[in-house]
Amino acid sequence: MALALALHQQGIASEIFDARARGAVTQDKRILALSHGSRQILERLGVWHGIPATAIDAIHISQRGRLGRTKLTARDEGVPALGHVLNAGDLAATLDAAVAKAGIAFHEQQKVGTGDTAQYALTAWAEGAVVDDPATVRDYDQLAVLCTATTHEPHHHTAWERFTPDGPLALLPYGKDHVSAGPPQGDMRPPCGGQRAEIASVGGQKGNQYAVVFTCGSADATQLAAEDDAGFLARLQNQFGTRLTFTAAGPRVSYALGLRYRAQVVAERQVWIGNAAQTLHPVAGQGFNLALRDIMELADTLTDAADPGTTALLARYAARRRLDRQATIRFTDGLARLFSNDFPPFAHARGATLLGLDLLPPLRHFVARRMMFGARAW
Numbered sequence: 001m002a003l004a005l006a007l008h009q010q011g012i013a014s015e016i017f018d019a020r021a022r023g024a025v026t027q028d029k030r031i032l033a034l035s036h037g038s039r040q041i042l043e044r045l046g047v048w049h050g051i052p053a054t055a056i057d058a059i060h061i062s063q064r065g066r067l068g069r070t071k072l073t074a075r076d077e078g079v080p081a082l083g084h085v086l087n088a089g090d091l092a093a094t095l096d097a098a099v100a101k102a103g104i105a106f107h108e109q110q111k112v113g114t115g116d117t118a119q120y121a122l123t124a125w126a127e128g129a130v131v132d133d134p135a136t137v138r139d140y141d142q143l144a145v146l147c148t149a150t151t152h153e154p155h156h157h158t159a160w161e162r163f164t165p166d167g168p169l170a171l172l173p174y175g176k177d178h179v180s181a182g183p184p185q186g187d188m189r190p191p192c193g194g195q196r197a198e199i200a201s202v203g204g205q206k207g208n209q210y211a212v213v214f215t216c217g218s219a220d221a222t223q224l225a226a227e228d229d230a231g232f233l234a235r236l237q238n239q240f241g242t243r244l245t246f247t248a249a250g251p252r253v254s255y256a257l258g259l260r261y262r263a264q265v266v267a268e269r270q271v272w273i274g275n276a277a278q279t280l281h282p283v284a285g286q287g288f289n290l291a292l293r294d295i296m297e298l299a300d301t302l303t304d305a306a307d308p309g310t311t312a313l314l315a316r317y318a319a320r321r322r323l324d325r326q327a328t329i330r331f332t333d334g335l336a337r338l339f340s341n342d343f344p345p346f347a348h349a350r351g352a353t354l355l356g357l358d359l360l361p362p363l364r365h366f367v368a369r370r371m372m373f374g375a376r377a378w
Contacts, residue, residue: 001095002292003126003273004104005045006299012308015105015120018127022108026096028088030146031211033159033172033285035083036074037373041292047094054173054207055081057157061354063339064164064241068351070358072368081157082372083285085172085211114270122269122309124298125276135263140336142167142257143221144282145214148174148250149236154208161284162240163339163350167215167257168283169239175209212249213282214239221254257281259333265325266318269309273298278329281336284371290328293374297321324375331370 007014018025033056034042042048055074059082062069074082099106117123155173162169214236216224227235233246240246261278265271274291301317302308339350357364 001092001099002042002045002047003124003295003298005047005095005098005102006295007302008102008104009045010299010303012299012302015107016099017107017110017112019109019111022096022106025092026089028092030088031085031148031172031174032088032091032288033083033085033211035285035289035372036079036081038289038292039081039084041296042091044296045098047091047098051086051090051094053084053086054155054175055157056083056085056159056173057081059159059161061161061357062163063350063354064162064239066351068354068358070354070364072364072371076361077365077368077372079372082368083159085159085174117269120269120309121307122271122302122314125270125272126274127276129275129279130260130262130272130277133262133264136259136261138259138333140167140257140259140281141218142215142336143218143254144257145212145216145221145224145252145254147212147214147252149210149212149233149246150175150248151208151210152245152247155210157207160210160240160243164215164239166217166220166239168213168335168339169215169236170213170282170285171210171240171244172213172285173207173209174211175207212236215257215283218256225252225254257336259329259336261329264318265321266314268311269314271298271314271317278325280329280332283332283335283339286328286332286371290325290374293324294321327370327375 001016004014004016034053039048042051057074059072060069061071072082074080112123149171155175157173159173160169160171162171214224224232224235229249232249232252236249237246259279259281261280262272265273265277273294275287277294278287278290280287280290297320298317301313301320305313307313357367
């Protein structure tokens, strides 16, 4: 839907085909972490305003039981917020309403095969997982347990990334305090300055809820899934440490984690974006943000093209996306593998890296800008 809206803005007609019923995606209960750059993209598409979203003002990064930590802040980066946390179903409902308003054709409950696309100048595979031609398939032997958790302390719009030998533990502020999305701004450039996002407190309460991504080894997953709330909270508290006190946890779902990505994202009159092109480890929350950057680059590349499906045009798109795509894949894969073990030399190196980020503002700035904007940060 986001791609169709981006194409529509450029005057390019498109139709959406979905194997599911049209409203199915709006029932998605997953929670997304969108970077500030992704907010700018959604503003440009005219769909940001009105989506309930919790601002991330700071990200605290550390490793359990080891020295070394760093903190990224919106103030240091001159942006209103480093990112926002929102419900995937809320975003989908807003996109769906915008698609309907734009008059974009939506064919529901129609599964499409390669033989069904001959009548179109270009087919964009934009949903589902990588199912063919994967250049890399890596099983991390990990599962991600997703839930919400309540803490005694307010979140103060701080996200936590805690690396443990079992895998990363991420806590995203999500709850009572929401950022007011404000009117669309349209400017896609990374701002040189900014102000704090306007905060609207719902019901006069402080937000003390987090979206949790709890990574564990596959061998440990069965036991973790069988835990009652008290047992799960004890495990969560042990993994995170004592900076927060967990008091309640919501329903839990789990997903196997792996890396899959296509060697080529274009072929004759075909292009793959998002999860259809690459499925990433959730560490650092880069998957959907990368997909939105794919979308905007594709729409910009196809603007004013007499034939949007030519080999030269698609090759140009693939070349433009190569640096950002490969860098993001390597970044998340490296974090998932290098930060998920307790081998002492690696642990000391991780601590030194985090300390270096904390002591060297230019390096910290580089990491923050890449996480927010991908390769276009520079």
